[in-house]
Amino acid sequence: MTFDPKFDRSVKIAPSILSADFANFGAEIEAVEAQGADWIHVDVMDGHFVPNITFGATTCAAIRPHIKTVMDVHLMVAPVDPYIDAFAEAGADFITAHVEAGPHIHRTLQAIRGAGAKAGVALNPGTPADSITELLDLVDLVCVMTVNPGFGGQAFIDMSNKVRRLREMIGDRPIHIEIDGGMAPATAPLMVEAGADVLVAGSAVFKGGSVQDPAPYGENIRAIKAACAG
Ligand code: DX5
Ligand code: ZN
Numbered sequence: 573m574t575f576d577p578k579f580d581r582s583v584k585i586a587p588s589i590l591s592a593d594f595a596n597f598g599a600e601i602e603a604v605e606a607q608g609a610d611w612i613h614v615d616v617m618d619g620h621f622v623p624n625i626t627f628g629a630t631t632c633a634a635i636r637p638h639i640k641t642v643m644d645v646h647l648m649v650a651p652v653d654p655y656i657d658a659f660a661e662a663g664a665d666f667i668t669a670h671v672e673a674g675p676h677i678h679r680t681l682q683a684i685r686g687a688g689a690k691a692g693v694a695l696n697p698g699t700p701a702d703s704i705t706e707l708l709d710l711v712d713l714v715c716v717m718t719v720n721p722g723f724g725g726q727a728f729i730d731m732s733n734k735v736r737r738l739r740e741m742i743g744d745r746p747i748h749i750e751i752d753g754g755m756a757p758a759t760a761p762l763m764v765e766a767g768a769d770v771l772v773a774g775s776a777v778f779k780g781g782s783v784q785d786p787a788p789y790g791e792n793i794r795a796i797k798a799a800c801a802g
Contacts (some may be wrong), residue, residue, distance in 0.1 A: 578711075579746040581769045583800050584610035585793050586644055586750070589635075590626065590724045591774035597631070599783045607781075607790030609644040613752070613772045615660075615724075621650040621673055622722035629658035631666075634661035645779040646694065646752065648721045649673065653680055660687035668715050668750075670691030671703055681710040691751070696720065697729050701737040711747055713770070714738055718763070719753030724774040728754025732766045739767025757799035764800040772795060 589610045592600035601612055614632060619625040632645060645664040649655060650673040661665050667689045669680045673695040677693065692713035693704055697720060704714065716735055719726040731751075738749055750770035751763040760771050773796060781788030 576584065576746050577802070581748075583764055583797060584770045585796055586611035586613040586642075586770055586772045587777040587789070587793070588613040588615055588724065588752075588772050588774035590615040591778040593783065596783055597635045599644050601638040603781075603783050603786040604777065604789045604793075605639070605641055607786050608793045609641060609789075611644045611770065612639050613774075614643060614645045614664075616645060616647050617650055617722065618649040621670065622648040622680065624722045627631050627663045629655065631722040632659060632664060643665065644668070644692075644772075645748075646692075646715065646772075647673075647757075653683055654769065656680070657685045657687050660684070660689045663698075664689050666690045666692050666713055668713060670694045670696065670721075671699055672706075678707060681707060684795035685710070687766075692748075694721075694752070695734070697731065701734045701741065704738075707795075708741065708745060708747065713750055714742070715750040715772075716768070717752050718755070718759075721753075727755060728756075728759045730762065732762055735763055735766035735768055739801055742767075755796065757795045760796050761800050761802070765778060771800075 617626040652669045667684045681691045690712035694715035696704045749768045751768045752772040755771045755773040756776040783794045
């Protein structure tokens with residue numbers, strides 16, 4: 573456990589660029605950050621661990637200079653170990669791997685920190701909180717999937733009990749609890765009440781806006797935060 577003076581449990585919105593214009597990532601990231609995004613969530617999918625393909629480390633390196641906040645890379649990839657150095661070199665601040673992605677998640681998390689990034693572990697909806705009991709001193713973030721990974725815009729699956737259990741397990745450790753999938757004003761408060769602090773939101777942030785008309789991005793971000801504060 574290391575002391576991080578920047579660690580805090582305030583509610584942070586991490587827009588997923590999975591719902592942005594893929595032909596215009598740089599401008600989309602700049603627009604959504606100008607509208608109040610706290611982190612940028614980057615979904616890497618391999619068509620093997622999940623039934624969809626997005627992009628890899630080369631694209632991450634290309635978008636890195638456009639991110640002024642935090643680059644939060646979610647690897648939905650198996651095997652994952654051979655690619656960790658490439659994503660760290662691409663400038664990821666957080667690299668999150670799935671506990672289901674292979675038999676050696678402990679080694680994977682060591683490798684992420686060894687490469688100089690903060691380490692995250694993601695849990696699919698069917699994976700219990702207690703699967704990571706032995707990993708808590710190796711992680712900076714736990715990502716609780718509230719959809720089965722692979723696509724944006726899916727219906728929220730309530731994981732409140734899992735989040736509460738993780739919050740108890742984490743105690744005073746400086747570990748973020750991130751929720752990924754179906755986050756919107758109607759669903760996010762449940763997760764914050766249960767103990768989450770980072771809310772990934774793709775469709776709910778990017779809907780109604782564009783690089784030419786980015787104001788809806790800000791309205792959407794503020795609507796989620798306001799619902800959680802209320
Ligand atoms: C799902 C991805 C999510 C996704 C969330 O596999 O990991 O980050 O983009 O999208 P929404 O917010 O639309 O559910
Ligand atoms: Zn994600």
